[in-house]
Amino acid sequence: MAPRNTPSLVSRLWVFIRPLKWILLLACILAGMKAMSGLGLAAVSRWLLNNYQSLSTQELFRIYGGITLFLVLLLITTYFRVYFPAYIASSVIRRMRRQLYRHLQRLSADFYAQHQTGEVVSRLTNDITLAQLLYSNVIINAIFDAIILSTAAIYLVLSYPFAAYAPILGTCIVYGVLMSFFLPRMRTRSRQVQEEMGKITSEVSEKIVGMKVLQSFTHEEIAGNVVDERLESHFFESLRMARLQSLFSAVGQTLPEFAKLLVIALGIYLILQARMTVGDIAGMILVLGHIFFPLRRTASMTAEIGTSIGSMDRILEFFDAQPSVTEAAEVVSLPSLSGRVEYRNVSFSYAQDGESRVLHRISFEVEPGSQIAFVGPSGAGKSTIMDLLSRFYDPGEGQILIDGVDIREMSLEFLRKHIGIVMQDTILFSGTIAENVRLGNPEATDAEVKEALENAYAMEFVTKMSGGINSRIAEQGKTLSGGQRQRIALARMFLKDPRIIILDEATSALDTESEQYVQQAFHGLKSGRTTLMIAHHFATVKDVEYIYVVEEGRIVEEGTMMELMEAGGVFRNLYDSQSAMLAIESTYPV
Numbered sequence: 327m328a329p330r331n332t333p334s335l336v337s338r339l340w341v342f343i344r345p346l347k348w349i350l351l352l353a354c355i356l357a358g359m360k361a362m363s364g365l366g367l368a369a370v371s372r373w374l375l376n377n378y379q380s381l382s383t384q385e386l387f388r389i390y391g392g393i394t395l396f397l398v399l400l401l402i403t404t405y406f407r408v409y410f411p412a413y414i415a416s417s418v419i420r421r422m423r424r425q426l427y428r429h430l431q432r433l434s435a436d437f438y439a440q441h442q443t444g445e446v447v448s449r450l451t452n453d454i455t456l457a458q459l460l461y462s463n464v465i466i467n468a469i470f471d472a473i474i475l476s477t478a479a480i481y482l483v484l485s486y487p488f489a490a491y492a493p494i495l496g497t498c499i500v501y502g503v504l505m506s507f508f509l510p511r512m513r514t515r516s517r518q519v520q521e522e523m524g525k526i527t528s529e530v531s532e533k534i535v536g537m538k539v540l541q542s543f544t545h546e547e548i549a550g551n552v553v554d555e556r557l558e559s560h561f562f563e564s565l566r567m568a569r570l571q572s573l574f575s576a577v578g579q580t581l582p583e584f585a586k587l588l589v590i591a592l593g594i595y596l597i598l599q600a601r602m603t604v605g606d607i608a609g610m611i612l613v614l615g616h617i618f619f620p621l622r623r624t625a626s627m628t629a630e631i632g633t634s635i636g637s638m639d640r641i642l643e644f645f646d647a648q649p650s651v652t653e654a655a656e657v658v659s660l661p662s663l664s665g666r667v668e669y670r671n672v673s674f675s676y677a678q679d680g681e682s683r684v685l686h687r688i689s690f691e692v693e694p695g696s697q698i699a700f701v702g703p704s705g706a707g708k709s710t711i712m713d714l715l716s717r718f719y720d721p722g723e724g725q726i727l728i729d730g731v732d733i734r735e736m737s738l739e740f741l742r743k744h745i746g747i748v749m750q751d752t753i754l755f756s757g758t759i760a761e762n763v764r765l766g767n768p769e770a771t772d773a774e775v776k777e778a779l780e781n782a783y784a785m786e787f788v789t790k791m792s793g794g795i796n797s798r799i800a801e802q803g804k805t806l807s808g809g810q811r812q813r814i815a816l817a818r819m820f821l822k823d824p825r826i827i828i829l830d831e832a833t834s835a836l837d838t839e840s841e842q843y844v845q846q847a848f849h850g851l852k853s854g855r856t857t858l859m860i861a862h863h864f865a866t867v868k869d870v871e872y873i874y875v876v877e878e879g880r881i882v883e884e885g886t887m888m889e890l891m892e893a894g895g896v897f898r899n900l901y902d903s904q905s906a907m908l909a910i911e912s913t914y915p916v
């Protein structure tokens with residue numbers, strides 16, 4: 327992605343800070359006061375040095391009393407000068423994380439197929455943390471510095487001859503030129519550094535999730551080397567960035583020193599010409615501090631500024647990602663669903679350009695409350711057919727209807743509320759069992775949760791756990807067995823009570839006892855609901871009313887189990903080969 331042009335970046339940064347505009351205004355007023363008190367001190371010092379001979383001790387005391395007031399003002403305004411930016415930045419960051427997370431929740435499955443988990447997490451955490459600096463330092467400092475610089479400039483112009491402040495003016499111009507040269511380069515560099523960091527996060531988080539597999543293949547050495555390579559390129563990118571930064575800092579910090587010497591030299595010349603006094607020069611050097619401090623600070627922070635702009639670019643890129651599945655402007659609202667499902671000539675491709683189709687003109691109908699099954703070889707497109715029903719993706723061609731209404735005309739919430747999916751691999755979240763089951767209905771009482779677990783044949787093992795339904799389970803349900811995880815997932819469905827059930831049967835076989843429980847639970851769940859199941863084990867399709875055989879994205883056969891067996895086609899072949907496998911396994915148990 328090409329870096330955004332600066333005006334659009336500024337307006338997009340402003341969006342996040344706009345709700346805090348009154349605090350920002352207050353902060354600016356305080357910054358103005360701080361600038362005034364600093365300049366006031368410089369002006370008083372100058373006057374004292376120029377007039378000390380004509381002052382009485384009493385007058386001196388009175389003046390110092392006045393100066394003390396300035397100091398108190400400086401103390402208070404400096405406190406808020408530091409506190410307000412921190413407050414504003416923290417608020418902006420909170421808002422940005424909240425909005426980005428909510429935005430991520432709206433994005434469709436294709437976004438998550440394109441971006442690795444670690445990369446997404448890295449933008450939400452690392453990048454936003456780095457972008458915080460843009461608000462705490464860059465924007466706010468820029469406003470404050472502009473106030474301080476302009477106040478100081480007005481003071482200098484009004485009370486000093488041009489020759490005295492010309493070097494300062496020159497320095498500011500040179501600074502501007504330097505910034506416009508270095509900043510875009512740093513921004514590009516920093517984007518590269520962050521990109522490398524994102525890759526490291528993705529690489530490492532993926533490896534950590536799959537640590538068991540890596541260890542079982544004794545792949546640690548090779549995996550470690552891959553991570554090393556990533557770290558290496560991050561290191562070199564960082565060094566390139568550091569060189570750029572060092573150069574700018576060196577020039578940027580030496581420049582004010584040079585300017586100061588020039589001011590003194592010119593000052594001496596002006597004193598000799600009797601156009602200025604020593605007091606004027608001393609006062610001017612005090613003002614110089616106020617002018618050069620922001621410039622020096624900018625020089626030392628350019629790398630960070632570049633980094634945070636780079637991070638902001640990456641964050642905005644995610645904000646700009648649009649969900650590919652969107653709701654119709656006007657949704658058809660239905661009071662309830664009876665659960666009649668119809669696919670009409672549905673074709674689909676995962677590729678954006680519609681190339682390499684995964685589904686070809688799929689058509690079928692399911693009457694409310696009846697059950698159908700899809701069977702077919704791995705990669706045939708069975709899971710894809712199901713994903714289209716919940717609108718994780720939209721078909722390229724054709725229509726999917728529920729109760730005669732195109733699902734694209736329903737609200738996503740309504741549609742998904744009425745469809746229950748039991749996925750091929752069960753996903754549980756870290757938390758208690760009850761929390762996981764309540765995903766089906768957040769308002770469910772403990773009694774309802776228990777009933778759902780009962781229906782899913784899960785209560786038997788849950789009661790054995792020390793905390794009952796409040797027992798904690800690890801991330802991804804790692805502390806449960808495969809069969810237990812599936813039963814928790816089914817309990818979730820009982821609580822959700824959808825009209826349509828999709829069951830993508832687990833490919834890995836469970837042990838016989840677990841399998842029996844899961845089957846019983848599923849049997850209870852599907853009664854009275856429209857059920858679309860993907861069967862991997864032929865034992866489970868026996869009592870299904872109608873079966874579709876899918877091969878390479880096409881429905882190649884359909885019928886009842888009896889009809890398909892008699893036809894002796896693809897289904898019969900699949901059935902026979904699975905039976906043969908089972909026969910071998912029972913003769914030579916593994």
Ligand SMILES: Nc1ncnc2c1ncn2[C@@H]1O[C@H](COP(=O)(O)OP(=O)(O)OP(=O)(O)O)[C@@H](O)[C@H]1O
Binds near residue numbers: 439676684703708709
């Ligand atoms: N997110 C994706 N992006 C691109 N291609 C995909 C994606 N998901 C699946 N595919 C491809 O689509 C085809 C159908 O996959 P699908 O998951 O629907 O098969 P399946 O019939 O469910 O297989 P299995 O029985 O192994 O679960 C496969 O060739 C697969 O490689």
Ligand SMILES: [Mg+2]
Binds near residue numbers: 709710750830
């Ligand atoms: Mg599948």
